[in-house]
Amino acid sequence: MRWPRATAPAWPVHSGTAAVVVCAGVAYVLAGPAGRPLVYTLVSILPIVTFLAALASGHLPDRRPWLLAVGGLVLLVAGQLIWPGWMNAAHLGRAQGSSLDLVQSTAHTFFLLGLALAVRRRASADPGGIIDAALFGLCAAGPIWEWVIQPHLPADAPPAGQTLLLADLLVLAAVIGCVIRLGMMGRPGRGTLGYLLLTGVLTLAATATGTLTAGAGTVVSTAVMMTAYVTLAAAPLLPDAPAITVPLGAGPAAGHQRLGWLAAALSANPLIAAVQVLRGTESASLLLPVGTLLVVPLVLLRIRHLSGQRDRAEQTLAYHATHDELTGLYNRRHIAAEIDRALADVDRGALDEVTILLCDLDGFKPVNDRYGHPAGDAVLREVAARLTRVVRREDLVGRLGGDEFLILCRGGLGPEAAVLTERITEAVRAPFTLPAGVVSVGVTTGTAQARPGRTADRNVLIGLADAAMYAGKAARGRDTRRPATAP
Secondary structure, three states: OOOOOOOOOOHHHHHHHHHHHHHHHHHHHHHHHHHHHHHHHHHHHHHHHHHHHHHHOOOOOOHHHHHHHHHHHHHHHHHHHHOHHHHHOOOOOOOOOOHHHHHHHHHHHHHHHHHHHHOHHHHOOOHHHHHHHHHHHHHHHHHHHHHHHHHHOOOOOOHHHHHHHHHHHHHHHHHHHHHHHHHHOOOOOHHHHHHHHHHHHHHHHHHHHHHHOOOOOHHHHHHHHHHHHHHHHHHHHOOOHHHHHOOOOOOOOOOHHHHHHHHHHHHHHHHHHHHHHHHOOOOHHHHHHHHHHHHHHHHHHHHHHHHHHHHHHHHHHHHHHHEOOOOOOEOHHHHHHHHHHHHHHHHOOOOOOEEEEEEEEEOHHHHHHHHOHHHHHHHHHHHHHHHHHHOOOOOEEEEEEOOEEEEEEEOOOOOHHHHHHHHHHHHHHOOEEEOOEEEOOEEEEEEEEEOOOOOOOHHHHHHHHHHHHHHHHHOOOOOOEEEEEOO
């Protein structure tokens, strides 16, 4: 089966959805009490068919999450087949606490879990924003429960039924908030997300309608619920449906304004409960514990995310404070501090010798002049990698700036000094393959040592290595290693 490409127009899906909504509504009204369960069941099967067709054609990637979501839809249909009479009775939004309520809540959980797993990669670009949106939606549902749903519930509605209905309402509102946030993150997939958002809003409206208009309003609430099924069936049919699983850039940043709205949302349920207690209304005892059970994990998750962001920011700052941005080697500041520590260890006898090797590239300027600075940067990065490979594990390699590098060796090198400098020479002289061509550079190394009783400060030691290095450059065309020992 061929599916429309992402660039295909979406208007056929919109037109078909509107037509199905009208036809299903007319059929439901004309069917009468005896035929309405059949019409409703057929409509509720539509999203199962469209999702499975999209999966079979490969239009929807990441099959397992979507199959979990379809499993939830199948469970909903199974509940309707087991209890077909509920559509002609005042059930939707009535908090009866029956087995059907439990089956429907379980089915909703499966579907929402599958949906969450399917969009996880898109949500991963802005986890903090998704958590904030869920918290805002969850807390914003508190007033709907207290002022719209709960006052119109039957007097004999059991606590279990009210708890299931409230939890459904809160989770649905949180999902609506998350879908809105996902749509704000980028244009791709907004059509599909729009249908999913419409499904959530219609489901919420059907619940509220069922609560407010029991009896005569059953037809209305059921018709609204059927419309929700049709919009859900349209979601996987849109050409941009695969885009909702594709990672995108982060959404709008969390500014003071959004944090203020979040703080207001988190205050909603406690304030409502406080008002109800002051009025002597016993219903406040349900919203606060159920809402808190859902809010607290999200708040803890948000705090963990913020803590992780802070830790990563601190690690990044610490890294950039000690490392060269271009090559990733230690920068001048850090290598200078390490030389000072090493010299202090020599002074107190903890080290028998400190050696520094100052390396300056030969023929590097022509690379920049001929191929440009990007090519020069690539050479510097590769030189850094080669120097890191040839030194000992305990040695430190840093970049002083430009094409100058410094290697700090704690402890005596002895005969290994000549071997190390030879390895450096051979490693740097190897040709560099760049997109613009193959280039070669040389290196001149100046060495200086500090020993107990004959130590120098850092500037003197680097000056000695620098003098040795320039003496080597004066010996035309040779990579000379003239060790200089601190007096």
